Amino acid sequence: MSKFIVALSILLSFEGFAQFWIQKSSFPGLGRHRSTGCATSHRGYLGLGHHNGAGIDISFKDWWEYDPASDTWTQRADFPVSTHGALAFVVDNCPVVGGGSALSTQFYKFNPSTNSWAPIANCILSNPGDSQAFSINNCGFVYQANQLAKYDPQTDAWSLCAQGPISFATWSCSFAIEGSGFIKSGAQLWEYKPLHDQWIQRASFPGVCTNGSSAFAIEQRGYITCGYVGGLGNVTDQVWSFHPASNTWKQEIEFEGTNRRFPVAFAIHNRGYFGTGTNGINFNDFWQFNPTDNTIGISEHSLEFNVFPNPANEFVSVKSLSFDSKDLTLTIRNIEGREMHHEKLNTNLQTIPLFELPKGVYFLQIADGNHLIYQQKLIKQ
16 A cells, blocks of 8 residues: 555544654664664663674664653663674563574673663573564563573573464564564564463564564554565565454554664553664664554544655645545644644645745644544655
8 A cells, every 4th residue: 555545544633733753862872773672661771783884793782771751861781792683571670681693592681770780591592683572471582483482580490482383584573462472574473372372373464564673562552663675675664553352453654754674662651662773874763653642533434545746845736535525624734733734625636835835844634524534744845
């Protein structure tokens, strides 16, 4: 599906402007990819990773703590070694990090109170890395190929779980929802139920991303963000959510920053956080994803729109593929949410002048009465 032709399936609150993606304070370390991150109950953690421009491979061991309340970063104690592609999960409200390029079976637990790292029992998998671990019921889960290992902090011991149904690809991603772990590998999605030590295949991923994406979970939905398509040179900004109860996927508003692969994502207080990664250039920007203030219910809406050209110069056209309302209005807002243009949509093909708008990024919104039913990033050249 074209990113400019969106089959709408949700109604959005139109009482004031709320963005899905909000840029936050940039990660203070150097731009990088294949970095590592996770979140405790109130803080996010991000670090490690590498960049390999000009043939020089430089790995990092810096470790940073993010406070969403103040939108600030604090550097914490360095990880014991420089590495990239390491895995992270959370037990006892403490990050656990290990594997990756410089470690084989070693994992370390970070204590935020003492700002220190301590080794835990070695993982029973040979060399886990370049995937995403998850936590369920205060236990960590790490996968490699078709093996899944569980770490129990009460006994400081690892155990093998039921063998995976497939060999999960390198650079796959995962998230956890209500006692289950979900692993996306290519187009396949598998659910692991620790209570029954059982694997269940779920609905196939409908997006374009092959792998190299990141994932997080908010309020019973898992979110898959960005990644590469077919090969490393082609990257996407698509965002998809998975609803386990209905076994369905839904395309979300695309990532507002630069398309990339190998980013880091985690969730705190029902907000997604996303940063670093690369498209050949290594990034250190950091973003918040906020779907919960926008969604007010599920409804099948019959309207579809085509917005073109985008980027635009003097004009942008909006075509309704099934014009069936007499109460449609169009608003263009800047990235701060200030209204820059507003008019009523009277026909199924309407041209909007952009002469008075400075060059930059805007949000084109279409409302049906009091409900925002469509939002599209618009670039004015």
